[in-house]
Amino acid sequence: MDINENIKKLYKLKSNMPDLVIREITVPRRQKVYVLVIQTLTSEDKVNDFILKYFSNKDLFKNKTNIKKSISEFIPAINFHEINNYDEILNYLFNGFTVVLSNKFNASFETKALIDRAVSESSSEPSVRGPKDSFNENYQTNIGLIRRRIKDKNLYLKEIVLGKKSKTRIGIMYMNGIASDDLIHQVQEKLNNIDIEYILDSYTIKELIKKENKTLFPTIASKEKPDEISVALLNGKIAIIVENSPNVLLIPTLFIDSFKNSEDYYEKSFYASFIRIIRLFAFFLAIFLPGFYLALITIDQQVLSSDLFINFASQSVVVPFPSVIEAILLTITFEILYEGDSRTPTSRGASVSILGALILGDAAVNAGLVSPIMVIIISISSICSLLFIFVDFQGSIRFWRYLCMILSSLFGLIGFIVTFTLLLINLCSIKSFGIPYLIPYVPFYKKEALKDGVIRSESSSSKIDKDYLRSNDEKN
Amino acid sequence: MNKDKINSFEFSSVIPLIVSNSILGSGFLYLYNYSNKSSVISMFIGLIISIFFILLVFKIFNILPNETITQKLKTIFPKFIYYIINIIFILISLSISALIFFRLTVFFHSQFTGSFSKYIIALVLLLPTYYLSTKNIEVITRLSNIIIFICIFIFLFDALSLIPQVDLNNIYPLIDTSYKNILTSSLVFSILFSGPSFLILVIPKNNIKKKNKLKKYITISYILSGLFLLIINIITLGVLGIDLIKIYTYPAYIVLKKIHVIKFINSIENLTVLMWFFILMFTSSISLFFSKSCLIEMFNIKNKGTKIIINIIMNLLIAFLPLIFFNNKSFFDKPASAIIPVILYSIIFIILVFTILINKIKTKN
């Protein structure tokens, strides 16, 4: 490596990259040492520290200095690499390292700036009890938060770099001996086959890996809390950590995982089981309630008792358009309301909620545009879908809810029954990386279902059942 | 196909669903009209007779455990006979599927939404059937696992709320007609009960994991399904009485109209019909799967596009062909319409007996 050539190339880059600082230091015996940093990525304190400490070293100014030896022995940094070609120089520079170039020896060490958020509470997954820290965008911090909880030598980490322009670091973490080898091979293969320009968030990886079943239900989950990830890792799942993204992916994800919350492990098991059963009930309510009501109102009025009949009839007499249109209008208005709620900053959030409550709750009913019972039903259904934190899951609930409403209003209770069957068939046919989606209930694994399914038993940290997450080919 | 592993519990949960299907249709009509109040006894005798047929099916299941029924027939019979027998199997299972689907469509057309045309209802009911037939055997058994629990729940709810209305005077005396009638109706019942069991032959035995409990699960599922039908029979007879039953086409459905649990729930039969829907749709779809896989294995079709086209054509056939032919004929409302499934199942049983005999001769040589 010719140092003069490299320096010339770097000076050319400097005209379009003013934050690249090249500092030339002359050492006795006419040797030139160049110190290079990209100012916006490194912390100035550390660089100044190095220059101060190193170049005030008296040994350096003796005549017989061996630059290589002095640099490698006295560098006050622990993450120290030797550089061998020009591409590596750029690579290290972009990762926030300080590069020291000299005639005989080139090295780089880490002086990264902390341009991240602090580790704070998660905004999208709040927790009342239990640890509140969540991942931020720094790759090292995220791994550190997990390592802090599982202090075991079997926690393996494999790193890849993906993305031609973004060169994002991706880390795969798993517990050796608990996670299934087949799964690890599958994931590694799929990641290695990715050919993409840039990766900005872990969601991109989610889409690229998940080509197995085109379903709407989530088969890869993304979480922000390290305690949930640690529990999942100990249960045999694989975590994928992506640089610059606070969402860590978990593979594989099953149907029952959408109903679990980390809070359940920090409370009495009786209460936790009760809440999970309520979540399951809310799932079915969210999908089927509007369709059921529409089927009863428009086609199959036999099921209602006579008091309910008179009640519903006297309310819907007021409304000028048919019930289906009323239901669809209300649902769309609720969707717009939610979207607006998540986009406005907190300083303006109050007016949105007042507007929504006034418009939908009061004025529309009094004006005779919608009937109160329809508002109640659609809002119960929407609130029930809010219980689930995965946005993917909410999307799938939405699709099935619309399908149910359309089929029920066209065909009555037959349409309702047909939608129920279609949902069941869909759930049964999903496989998340070779593992059936409805484990542990439909291929019934008794220990796992009783321990941590809908019902959580008392001691959930007993022996871990390694069998149920293995794909079919591994078991005999 | 040969790679899918199935749990033994899931496998045995298919059995109660396929076995109850023809009874809910024309079987009950035949039983009540030919053997009046002694349908209870004839059902009991029929269950005992059907043990013979069930053992026949399972004997074939145990021969050559690594192959499906098509492959077994291929190894046992010479080539020309194998083609004929396979085509007979395909046609019979296709027509059984068509019959069941037709009955499902007619039932829904008469009870609900009286002014839809039958074709539209067939199209709607075809949606889950088609969707299920595109999946493989694993999904079908998983679905039957879930359906069994739902059906048990609905059945217990119905039975427990109807038992207070049973009048024992409607069931006594137990023997009401001549012995000849009782025996013929029990024979018919036994064939209708054990007939659909041949559909499980599409799964090779080696695809089932954990075989140590297989026998236990299968016996329990047959006993439970026999008990289920017996209880339905007793309750229908006890609540309605034989005279009222004879004037209705679907007595086991009319009896559901009498459920009054609290003041609020008095028309729940529209929801508990979910159980009937599941049983009929599932059987229709699994026999469609049977005929489709027989056809594909016979001609060794590997092209994915051809498979999809065959699937679509078969689905459309079973849905619309019976409607076009039998639209104005009232043959299926009469009790004698039970004779058609009996003939079809008997043909299959005869073929199975031949298979066992020829296999025995072959292994002896």
Added chain:
Amino acid sequence: MKKIKYLILIITFIFVLTGCETHKEISDLGMVSAMGIEKINDEYLISVQVANIKKSTKMGTDNSSKVTLYTGSGKTPFEAIREVSTKSSKKLYFSHIKIIILSDEIINDNTEEIIDFFTRDNEGNMNAYVLVSTKNTPSEILSTITAFEDVPAEYIYNSIILSEASYGNTRILSFEDFVNFLIKPGIDPSFTKISLSSDSKDKNNTETLNAINLSSYINLGNILVFNKDNKLVELSEEESVAFNLINGKSSNSIITLKCDNNDSYYTLELMNNSYNIKFNSKKDEINIDLKLTYSISDFNCETSLLNNDSIKKIEKEIENKIKNNINSLLNKVIEYQSDFIGFGTLVKSRDKNYFDFENNDWNKDGLSNIKFKTNVKVSLENRGDLINIVKKEGKYE
């Protein structure tokens, strides 16, 4: 993604093809709660009571009636109903019918004609209760206004259930049971009579709703049975109560007896009724065994309740009275030659070779050979809060 596209395509096709024929909004339906059938000049006259759901956006006091009555006539019942629907703006919906009132001419002459209409339709109206009116026409009865309930059919429905249990002179008969009793050999149907009380001048006036003194216009009367000439005849009140006692249906009826010391009466309330009817084919006997438990509700006699003899005397009196009632009921059965209690089905189920129901008439030939034996056993208990009776001072002993 491809599958979702196909699904959406199919569903849009279905949208286009159906045209939503069976789409009936709930506000377009008129819920029929009661129906009356009678025959005038060889034509059926059907009156339906429809719930009146109007567009009232304000929940103010609404003095209009909550139901309206429509009538129509035709040669068959179905034709009459079609004529009714020409008069109403909403489509009539029969699934929630509670009460069907038939006039007695229909029962006497054309019973089978109306049954076909009700059983063929699949809208689930076999659970309606059937009543027969002899004195007034069904359309008159259906146009009266009742207290407590907005819908008069609910009032009749609830009161018939209540009075069967607590008074005992009515009988719940659902339409399905009615059909069952007609086609079953060995039992004849029996009905409850409904009529209006005599002072019913203001029955159509809505102003009387606000008056406190609303004497109940609708009367549920005693049980009607068929007599020898197939005409309807009314049983007396005590015979109706005895009929319900044999069936075990009246769980809380009362009985009033005269004191032997003075001129006042005392009333007892039935607490428990265990009944058993046995058939002995060799002796041609039917044994009716009743074990009743009564409790004292209203005692105005001078006998003391504290010694066993007086208790036994009271029990004996009750037994005799009930036995007499049952015997007069059984005499009516034999006299009218109509087995409305259901002895025929009991005989058939216990011993099927005893009588040939298909070729012979049970009412004429079979009943006359049967001997009835009644056995009533009464026990008194639970005298309430009082040990003995309340006496004015100085009058005791």
